[in-house]
Amino acid sequence: METLNNKNCEFKDNVIDYCEGLLADEDARTIEAHLDICNECKETLRDHKAFCEALEACNTDIPAELHESIMRAVKRESLRTRFLRAAKRYAAPVAAAILLIVAVPAVIKNGANEVDTPAHYSANGDSVTEIAMVVDGKGRLGEPTEGVKTEEDHEIAPADTWADIVVEPSAEAQDATLEAYQYVVESGEVVTCYLCPIVWASADEVKTLAQNYAALVVQSDDIGAVFKTDRELLKALAKLGQDVPNVDRADFIRVSVK
Amino acid sequence: MDGERRDKLTLLALNAASGDEGAFEELVYATERTVYNMALRACGGDEHDAADLSQDIYIKLWRSLASFRGESSFNTWLFRIVQNAAADRGRKAAKNRTVSLTVEGEDGEDGRDEMDIEDTAPTPEASLMESETNADVMRALDKLTENHREIVILRYMDGFSVTEISEILNIDEGTVKSRLFRAREKLKNLLEKGNGFG
Numbered sequence: 001m002e003t004l005n006n007k008n009c010e011f012k013d014n015v016i017d018y019c020e021g022l023l024a025d026e027d028a029r030t031i032e033a034h035l036d037i038c039n040e041c042k043e044t045l046r047d048h049k050a051f052c053e054a055l056e057a058c059n060t061d062i063p064a065e066l067h068e069s070i071m072r073a074v075k076r077e078s079l080r081t082r083f084l085r086a087a088k089r090y091a092a093p094v095a096a097a098i099l100l101i102v103a104v105p106a107v108i109k110n111g112a113n114e115v116d117t118p119a120h121y122s123a124n125g126d127s128v129t130e131i132a133m134v135v136d137g138k139g140r141l142g143e144p145t146e147g148v149k150t151e152e153d154h155e156i157a158p159a160d161t162w163a164d165i166v167v168e169p170s171a172e173a174q175d176a177t178l179e180a181y182q183y184v185v186e187s188g189e190v191v192t193c194y195l196c197p198i199v200w201a202s203a204d205e206v207k208t209l210a211q212n213y214a215a216l217v218v219q220s221d222d223i224g225a226v227f228k229t230d231r232e233l234l235k236a237l238a239k240l241g242q243d244v245p246n247v248d249r250a251d252f253i254r255v256s257v258k
Numbered sequence: 259m260d261g262e263r264r265d266k267l268t269l270l271a272l273n274a275a276s277g278d279e280g281a282f283e284e285l286v287y288a289t290e291r292t293v294y295n296m297a298l299r300a301c302g303g304d305e306h307d308a309a310d311l312s313q314d315i316y317i318k319l320w321r322s323l324a325s326f327r328g329e330s331s332f333n334t335w336l337f338r339i340v341q342n343a344a345a346d347r348g349r350k351a352a353k354n355r356t357v358s359l360t361v362e363g364e365d366g367e368d369g370r371d372e373m374d375i376e377d378t379a380p381t382p383e384a385s386l387m388e389s390e391t392n393a394d395v396m397r398a399l400d401k402l403t404e405n406h407r408e409i410v411i412l413r414y415m416d417g418f419s420v421t422e423i424s425e426i427l428n429i430d431e432g433t434v435k436s437r438l439f440r441a442r443e444k445l446k447n448l449l450e451k452g453n454g455f456g
Contacts, residue, residue, distance in 0.1 A: 055414035059295040073313040074320045
């Protein structure tokens with residue numbers, strides 16, 4: 001069979017469309033037959049394949065853990081939405097941010113009483129019907145529903161006494177949040193929720209809490225994010241003191257989760 | 259084959275929109291590599307930021323699935339979500355100052371553990387050749403005009419069809435094809451001059 005070597009072959013552009021899978025079946029077969037006899041078009045095909053592959057090769061594979069972290073984030077979002085819908089049935093108004101303490105344990109001072117409350121449960125270990133206290137993004141208390149103790153002894157400090165730290169929660173903390181949401185949504189119970197003490201905690205209280213408790217929930221744009229605190233937090237806070245003014249001198253530390 | 263894949267994505271999205279969690283995860287599997295690479299480019303190559311942005315994108319996707327009707331291409335719809343998420347992240351980054359908590363080891367060094375990874379990596383010579391070729395391609399891309407670079411990336415790196423590119427860039431398909439032709443020819447010339455590619 002005669003082979004062609006026409007540098008201006010009329011099929012050249014069609015070869016590129018063929019390479020990219022853009023031709024209808026019949027046209028594709030025509031080009032395939034032409035490729036059997038045209039060296040120029042074979043070279044065009046080869047070059048274009050290499051071109052496409054070289055560009056695709058500039059893409060990188062996703063990090064190993066990314067798929068799981070995506071699914072975890074979406075699941076948390078799904079549960080958050082369901083939790084907010086459930087909360088609306090019990091309390092009005094519901095502000096944009098609801099804080100959920102999922103920690104073991106959380107200490108709240110309320111006048112003379114100290115409530116030492118394990119995660120998910122009421123003070124006496126039974127489920128309760130009070131609804132979460134609601135806090136808006138600025139740390140102000142919303143209207144608590146009947147039966148929930150207010151934190152009258154904790155006044156919200158002026159802004160210039162805050163030190164702001166933005167942290168990234170660990171994967172374990174995110175899992176703990178998921179677990180908390182699942183408990184609230186799937187159990188059908190509404191647990192007593194407390195404002196995270198760290199929102200208005202003094203610097204000393206933060207350090208004490210960090211030493212004694214397995215996890216703390218912090219005020220977050222991403223509601224209910226939890227991070228594990230232990231000696232590492234103290235070390236990190238000490239380190240952050242060099243970068244975040246006032247963290248050692250602050251009357252209050254506000255920790256937000258990125 | 260492109261058409262079949264797009265149909266599959268649209269069907270998965272519609273199923274996910276009606277609450278099928280398995281369909282949503284399949285959608286993530288099918289698109290995460292493209293989304294991650296788009297995020298990587300939006301974050302200037304920062305892998306950590308790109309991973310965070312990828313999460314944001316899929317959360318936005320999940321939130322907005324209820325409004326997807328399948329009237330437009332799913333890929334085009336996803337592209338808009340990526341664009342919006344990247345823009346939101348850019349705005350937040352300008353506002354916030356972030357300090358990351360990392361675990362310190364006793365010697366004060368970053369305490370991230372090194373994992374034992376099975377050695378299936380290419381040989382050093384193959385890796386070097388690949389990275390040199392990638393670097394050549396990226397350098398050549400940088401020399402294109404913004405219009406040409408954008409359309410080459412959309413077509414050959416992100417994998418969008420001519421029709422989808424036409425919707426994304428809001429230009430007709432004829433313009434997409436002619437712009438692609440010119441961009442391709444220019445890029446091929448740059449690569450041939452650069453390292454004997456082709």
